[in-house]
Amino acid sequence: MKNFKKIIILSLSSFLLASCVETQAIEKIGIINARGLDITDEDLLETTLVTFQFTPDSTEMTKILSGKAKTVKGATENAGDAFLYKLAPGKLKLSVIGRDLAEKGILPLLDTSARDARIPDLMYLSVSDTTAKELLSIDEENIATDIGQYLHGLIANRSNDHNIPRKTLQDFLTTYYDVGQDNVLPIFEIEEDMPKLSKLALFKGDQMIGELTSDEATLINLMERTVKEHHLEVTLPLAPFKDHLEEREKRPQETEVQMIFVIDKGHSKTKVLDEDQLVFQTDTTLRLRLLEQSAGIVLKKSQVGKLIENEVKKYMEDHFDKLLAKLQKLESDPFGYGRIYKSSQKGKNLTVEEWRESFPTIEVKYNVDVEFIQHGVID
Template sequence: MRKMIRVTLLLILLLSITTGCWNRQELNQLSFVMALGIDKHDNQIELSAQVANVGEIGMGSSSERGTSVTNFHVVSPTLYEALRKMTSHAPRELYLSHLRMLVISEELAREGVRDVLDFFMRNEQMRPDYFVAIAKDVQAKEILSTLTPTEKIPANKLYSSLKTSQNLWAPTIAVHVDEFVANLVALGKEPVLTGLKSNGELAVLRKDNKLKMTDAPVGLVFTQLGVFRGDRLVGWLNEQESKGYNYISGNVKSTVGDVLLPDGGEASIHILRTKSKVTAAMKEGKPVFTVKLQVEGDIGEVEGSIDLTKSESIYLLEQVMEKKLKEGLQVAVSKAQKLEADIFGFGEILHRSDPGSWKQMKSDWPSYFVKSEVIVQVDAKLRRTGKVSSSFIEELKKKTKE
């Protein structure tokens, strides 16, 4: 009996060891896809893949070395077929688990992205931790063909830039593919995606020797938010409207805002903390939403004669700050209503607070959203003025007048 138990335990141990690598793939047999770009090409799609050249990544700087990535492009009726077709161009099997960025062209986004996203959600090889962005005023393949001066793999640069920008700059937001799809299918909410564009002539940075310049002649920047209604891109929020959206949605972690002073000067405020709350109610058969925004910040820079040692000066700055923030939130709501896209999820909030009213409105929510009243309340507090309470600039002005 003991012998049988030992044999059984030994077999179990052997099975646990031998089955762990049945689907093992050697690194030298794989091409790691870091970014994918999707464009329209007549009635088909053009798929672009940015593949890491593993042998080049670890090499030191050299005028003879190649680029750290290679791009492949194929045209096909479907994404699934395009990916298989691309294996005739790539030297190894394409491996998608390390994907960092998915860039969709504006043209394709305006026609609808559901078929594209269906492929990405079904693919078992892909992890949902990559970001999605819209190529604004440029093709997605052009974005992938642009080298970056501070990162060997452009896709990694785009990923880290968007992640950092989301935390430090209010107009942008980093959206994973599963988050986008969740908002896409949610009742009472529409999704947004950050736009990606060039700030110059893209062809300039395609040659690796340009990366040796201290001032990069061109680059890729995340800018504005694309608004979707259903699976179609219907418009863009400008910088102020994008900020307003992120404030209402509670996405702002830290950012900087400028306010005009009564004397014509200007102050820069470092926003440190924000808290947003939206409530819903019905008034005479019409939805009414109240947005309450609390903001805390420090004074980062002052160009003017305001005396920050006086409490009334701080109060004045807070009032000016509240007014500007309120305007930003209001224009964001107005733009969303103009596009008939409830990107704030007001419908979801109404559903939770008044299920009966939502049941009557959900089938035609966009038209109710457009007619909804939105009340904005902002409470801004300034905590610190920096190391100095008054700027030396005023003393310098007095000196030059004497």
């Protein structure tokens, strides 16, 4: 009997407590799915919000809102003034930053978002080559779905394929405050009224200072994680393969061969060789399957596989060297050599200023070990 009374008391208490919590019917709120941030000519922040609304009498579930103010919160509230119901940012999956704003610096915006408990830490960050407003205003008839979901899906799919790094709000801030590495973010372009991902925004601190191609993005990925099932396209000299070409009646005077591989597995390890002279060594292992090649190279002989391994090795090492030189000129270290150096300096502190001064002078010896394991479709 006593247990029964306890159950009754607990049930009544739960009911009374639940009745004290303010509830909101889903029909009375607008769920923010994605947002864009731009800087205006008046030096104001403009936010563009992609919202879901579940109003029964509405013909459209998605509504695009826009507002301007001096702060992100103020711009969001200004956008909400044109909306009948309360805005809810708890399901915000994607934040798109216009190029002009990204080049000016985004830390104040991200810091504000991180302090707002309603903003998810796992929200993806990206940059728009145009304004964020233009990107988020693409006609949804072209993509057959909500623009916020579509853009979020592009990043998720491309990052799963290791074509681009995926960066959340939490990831960006962690890298920013960890001395010795700089951030990259995916860039959205608009091509024939369709959004497209093909480049990376390169950051120095919180400012975008350049771009990386998709090929350069692959090198960044190989430094950061194990890469699997990713396409790698290379251009190799044809001369080493001249004795292994199939006979063709009319062979064009080619000097190069295009090859497309699948990276079965690829990863890198870096160590410090000389702490005083700042000399590093990065060892990259690539296991490749050939999908296609343009010159009709006969692949039956084992020595052809060795030639491919040797030429891809030289190609990759050369591209690592060129990318490092580009990054040193821009004074941005997305490879994270500063972080690796810092971890080798037990008990010593490395400041941002010290690494900015040192990074352009470092030397890296790249060693790429290539294993050609099989081939598929050719020519």
